[in-house]
Amino acid sequence: MFVAAGQFVVSSVWEENAQVCVSLMAQAAGRGVSLLVLPEGILARDDIDLDLPIRAAQPLDGAFMTRLLEESAHNNMTTIFTILVPSTPGRAVNMLVALRAGHIVARYAKLHLYDAFSMQESQSIDAGTVIAPVLDVEGVKVGLMTCYDLRFPDMALALALQGA
Template identity: 55%
Template sequence: MKVALGQFAVSKVWQENADICVNLIKRAQEGGADLLVLPEGILARDITDPDIVLKTAQPLDGPFMTQLLAESSKSALTIMMCVHVPTGGQRVFNNLVTIRGGEIISQYLKLHLYDAFAAKESANVQPGSVIPELIEVAGLKLGLMTCYDLRFPELARRHAVDGADVLILPAAWVKGPGKEAHWDVLVTARALENTCYIVAVGECGERNIGASMVVDPLGVAVVRAGEVPALIFAEIEPKRISHARSVLPVLANRRFARPELA
């Protein structure tokens, strides 16, 4: 499976972000990708306005997703990204949406909200309550996670026990002392401890680190972006997964039960 990681700086204006996404979709198609992963919160971002997710949330039949779905209908490329959608109440959902062939094929509402490092995502976002099912792309099974989920090993392990080959993580990882080191350690750990590839795609710009990366099942960083917008590609090799699980059979050797949502 060939994966494309589309890292960019999200603006305040949804139309500008939609145009960037369409461009990334076209370039990923031209690059022969089977999967394109985009960052978290790509509808709009403004570091001066903590309530922007409330003001800019759109339903999945709104103009932002309609534009992306129209572009998606032109190929078999699978595309994943996180957008904020209305709940019908006072908060919004942080929704990891997967589209293919002009249709929405899955949704995952973020379980772990970023109430840490003086931030409080839960002020505006309602958490999900369902572990997402695996998605198949190019013969491989993918488990879905979003940003702060990375700090909780249970979801990644649940996906691995359920049969995931690859973990997908759109993110908007906030800058701060030691935060880029946290990203490196945690992305690598989730891959290595589950003998899965992980595709982690970060938003870049004024607030967030970027640093999108693919780490293989033995903890080797296959490709990595810097702090500026980029489209990078990586090959996901099934033989590498089989090799890792033969020499490091942690999934077979584990003594703990399958993680369940509390």
């Protein structure tokens, strides 16, 4: 299994970010990648306007996801990333999504929010309530976690007990 990371600087314009993701997906698929992992929060970001990611949040059937699903339909590569999905007014869920063959094959709302030092993620992000699923990628069981989740060994243990 060939795994790749697609790294890029997320802009404040979701359409630009979608195009970068589509390009990275096409490049990776063309090189025989089985699993492509993209950054967290790829919908929109602005270092000056810190509320932009919440305002830019889109549902899983929104235009951003639709564009990536269209690209995903061209191959059997698994692509994993996170976007903010609206939850309640002014709030969102940090949703890890796995795409394959034009479908969402797994999703997970981030459980462990980063509330430390000067960062208070819980001020605008709602935590998930369910441990992430284990995803099969070409016979390899992949456990899904994002960002601050890695600081909580119980989650890694739960995924390992599921075979990841």
